[in-house]
Amino acid sequence: MEKVSAACAMDWSIKLEKALRSKNPGRAVEVILETGEKLQQWSKEPEPGTAVYSLFGLVPEEDSSLMRGLFKAGLSEEAMQVWGEMGCSRNEVCYSVLIDGLCGVGKVNEAMMVWSEMLTTGIKPDTVAYSSMIKGLCGIGSIDAALRLYHEMLCQEEPNSQPDVVTYNILLDGLCVHKDVSRAVDLLNCMLDRGCDPDVITCNVFLKSLREKSGACDEGRRFLEELVVRLLKRQRVPGACKIVEVMLSKYLAPKGSTWGLIVPEICKPKKISAAIDKCWRNLCT
Secondary structure: OHHHHHHHHHHHHHHHHHHHHOOOHHHHHHHHHHHHHHHHHHHHOOOHHHHHHHHOOOOHHHHHHHHHHHHHOOOHHHHHHHHHHHHHHOOHHHHHHHHHHHHHOOOHHHHHHHHHHHHHOOOOOOHHHHHHHHHHHHHOOOHHHHHHHHHHHHOOOOHHHOOOHHHHHHHHHHHHHOOOHHHHHHHHHHHHHOOOOOOHHHHHHHHHHHOOOOOHHHHHHHHHHHHHHHHHHOOOHHHHHHHHHHHHHOOOOOOHHHHHHHHHHHOOOOHHHHHHHHHHHHHHO
């Protein structure tokens, strides 16, 4: 019953929200009527627990979407009920969603138990599962345990188990929060060496850690300029341009020497037209 109610509520609310955003009151009324018809059909079914899948467009393998929605709605107990009903249909996506949801509500110990169960069943965690578990460990201050999981990721052969920018940002933030900036910088270098470009969140993590220092503005500018240089040395011009954009958005204008490095790269054939197009788009928005 709880699962049916949750599925109905999610199906109804999502479709109704889309209809209202499209400013189509007629469609909103249709959604309400359609949901009412489904409830009537469900009440006549001899096996309502099975009927919910066909009525609301769900299949057992897609329970992960329902679990994710329940966790986001703060209904962790209901999400666990869905998990308990899944049985042998659990896959790596379902485990990832559950681990992420449990860590998100502070139940890291429970998430670790699910992690162990996942490994016992022979299911290999993907990047999302690793990142979720790492985030949970960082959240309770277990940075070393989080880093061990990161190094475990590096040993994986599957591409979908390798660390991405989200994984690195979680670890960098955890290290900076615990005032371990030197190790954070080392990790950033590993990130660059592995071909993973930093994003706005990466920059914000380090800028936040520099705010407590005197001359934080100059320190932040210097750090980002060094990051631009490191990316250019690795022939990662798009990544360097993103960092420059971050600097400009925070009113941290790069020095002339930094412009002297990046402008010639942008002005190479095929790149200058892309740069002009982007500038034009920015002017028009």
